[in-house]
Amino acid sequence: MSIYKWPKFIGVAVLCTAMLTACSSTNEGNGESESNSTEKEQTTTDNQSKTENTAQTVGYANQINKTExxxxxxxxxxxxxxxxxxxATEEQYISANISIxxxxxxxVGIRPKGNSSLRQVAGDDTTDRYSFKIKFDEYVKDQTWMGLDKLVVNNMISDNSYMKEYLSYDIMSYIGVDAPLFAFSDISVNGETWGLYLAVEDIDSGYLARAKNDEGELYKPNNDDNMGPGGMGGPEGNPFAQGYGDMQPPNEGMAPPDGASPPDMNSGTGEDGANTLPEAGMKGNRGPGGMDGSGNGVxxxxxxxxxxxxxxxxxxxxxxxxxxxYQRVIESLKNLSTGTDLEKYVDVDEVLRYFAAHTVVVNMDSYTSGMGHNYYLYENDGQISMLPWDYNMAFGGFGGFQGGSASDIVNLAIDTPVSGVTLEERPILGKLLxxxxxxxxxxxxxxxxxxxxxADGKFEEKVQSLNNMIAEYVKQDPTAFITYDKYEEAVAELxxxxxxxxxxxxxQLDGDIPSTTEKQKEDSDSLIDASSVDLSKLGENKIPGGMGMGGGGRGAAEGNQSQEGK
Structure with a gap:
């Protein structure tokens, strides 16, 4: 959302004044830098608190407090x-009384939720730690929790640090994106502790009223059910189960089949330096229903x-x-494709903020990879933008699928921040850049x-503050995917x-490191040395059927899986 729109959502005059102060340093979109440090600090404060400020009109916003x-x-x-x-895979609601x-x-309606993450838990007989969707009006018409119609609670799967999704949404909010509200949540079932989750405001009517003044239309583009034979992966979510070209199921992790080069994030051959898929296998399935998830508009x-x-x-x-x-969206996509009247058809400022944060956190289970999903499309008066969703695989958590090493994640090129596709295939980013x-x-x-x-140790301080807030909850988490020792290792590695x-x-911003994938290939000596980073300590994603993603252990076999009372 462009900065000039902010006052529309803020009913308190003094807040409007603060926002106008911010406009003086960030509006116009002409790349001008603001030398006055006070004004820069004011802009940063406004960006970070915009979501919270606009949320004061709904009661639930005060309850989803990210500091508690x-x-x-x-x-x-x-x-x-x-x-x-x-x-669980049937995702059927049951009735419950829920105290928040x-x-x-x-x-209230509650059910398991997820796609590959749901199948991972369903395929593991040592755990029932599903993510859940809570729908307050499933059985009682128009019932809400202080104005919110749906809340999701995510189970931290593939994230040994418990922090990736939190940090991703926090960075989105920091730079002024209308991210959903979020907070860590201690869950109990029938009086027994169940585990520490991340509660996230569902992007639906409640969000629309809070963040967008109840204006515009929301879509969640998703082609997972048609990503090649058998959907995202055919039976049991395994992309190799019914064959992708010449690729066969790997024996361990994502070891490539004979004759296929591994999908390396630094092996792009596109004209713009973006990464492309390996020559064998997946490449032949791109397009509608293909493995890159680009079919049917996503x-x-x-x-x-x-x-x-x-x-x-x-x-x-x-x-x-x-x-x-629909025709308004199509008209926007048509003009986007030719780069015509971009500011009329795309909320340019909002999209640039979104992709800045998205690029920082390196989430390839998303629009910027062959998956092409995990975002919301917002359209208002013919202008489209993107909203963040599903960041448990951020900070390189999807690296095993894309073949990325720690260096690939640390040095992901800011001007070609895609993997498995080219910028031409991701036009809302490519056309703007x-x-x-x-x-x-x-x-x-x-x-x-x-x-x-x-900078100046701020990230380390942020992670440590989150650790101070949740460490005891993690230590006592009876359904945790990992041991507390593994959590501590992950926090240090993150x-x-x-x-x-x-x-x-x-x-890359200073010009000391190339900012495109192709140029980085030509000058690899300039890249930041990430050899000290052990991605396996941050967690892994392992879909039933043998498709490992990333390193590290799930922890189910590490003695921290109490299933009593479930």
């Missing part, structure tokens, strides 16, 4: 709970004027939409994040990784 651990107590019939867990920070909402590539060509977008509308709404003015503004936002969130990532971004 929320309390969520689930009171549910034991048999119904067990049956729901046993049939002491306020009880009765007859990539935001314009194909034609038929709404049926964008089913991955329009079949996943979060608001009540019409053909007229083609415009020098927008690219300069994008760099400004990257610099602002580095200066305000990472601190190291984030610090080096910021160092590389600074070097």
């Amino acid at each position: 651990v929320m309390s969520i107590s689930i009171d549910v019939d034991e048999e119904a709970w067990k049956k729901m867990l046993d049939t 920070n002491g306020t009880t909402i009765e007859n 990539s935001l590539v314009y194909t034609d004027d038929k709404s049926s060509s964008y089913s991955a977008i329009f079949d996943n509308a979060e608001t009540k939409t019409t053909e007229e709404d 083609e415009v020098p003015e927008y690219k300069a503004k994008y760099h400004e936002y990257l610099q602002e994040i580095v200066d305000g969130y990472f 601190t190291k990784l984030g610090t080096l990532r910021a160092e590389s971004i600074q070097g």
Whole structure:
């Protein structure tokens, strides 16, 4: 959202004054830097608190407090709970009474949620630690929790540090993106501690009213069910189960089949220096229904004027939409494809902020990789932008799938921050970076994040403050995927990784390190040395069927999996 829109959502005059102060240093979008440090600090403060400030009109916003651990107590019939867990992949709601920070909402819907993460837990008979969606009006019409219709609680799978998603949303909020509200949450079921989760405001009608003044349309583009034979992966979520070209299921992790080069994040051959898929296997399945997830509109590539060509977008509308709404989106994509009147059809400033934060945290389970998913598309009056979602695989957590090493993650090129695809295949990023003015503004936002969130030990302090807040909860977490020792190792490794990532971004902004993948290949000696980073300590993603992603152990076999009372 452009800065000039902020006052529309703020009802307190003094806040409007603060926002106008920020405008003087960040509006215009012409790449100008602000020399006055006081004004820069004011801009940073406004960016970071924008979501919280606009949220004061709804009660739940004060309850989802990222500086405290929320309390969520689930009171549910034991048999119904067990049956729901046993049939988790069906994602069926059951009724429960749920108390949040002491306020009880009765007859609420709750169900397991997720895609590959749900299948991972379902395929592991040592754990029932699912992520959950809580729908307050599933059984009682128009019931909300202080104005919120849905809340999700995420189980920290693949994240031994418990912090990746929190930090990602926090950085998004810091730079002024309308991220969902979030907070750590201590969950209990029928009086027994269940575990420490991350509670996240669902991007739906409640979010729309809070963050967007109840204006515009929301979509969650998703092509997972059509990503090659058998969907995202065919049976049991295994992309190799029904064959992808010449690729066969690897015996361990993502070892490439004979004749196929590993999908290296620094092996791009695209004209713009972006990464491409390996020659064997996946490449032949790109396109509609292909492995890159770009079919049916999820990539935001314009194909034609038929709404049926964008089913991955329009079949996943979060608001009540019409053909007229669809045509506005298509018109935006059409002009995006040619770079025509970009500011009319794209909320340029909001998108640049989004991609600045997204690039910093290196989340490849997203739009910027072959997956092409895990974002929301927001359209208002013919102008589109993107909203962040699902960041448990940030900070290189998806590296095993893409073949990335610690160096690839630390040094991901800021001007070609994609993997498995080219910028041409991701036009809402690629087309904006083609415009020098927008690219300069994008760099400004990257610099602002580095200066305000990472530099001078700030990132280390942030991680340590989160550790102080949640360490005891992690230590007592009966369903944790990992031991407490593994958590401590992950926190240390995350601190190291984030610090080096910021160092590389600074070097790229200064021109000391190439800012495109192709140039980095030509000058690898200039890259930040990340050999000290052990990605396995941060966690792994392992889909049933043998498709390992990343390193490290799930921890189910490490003695920290108490299933009693479930």
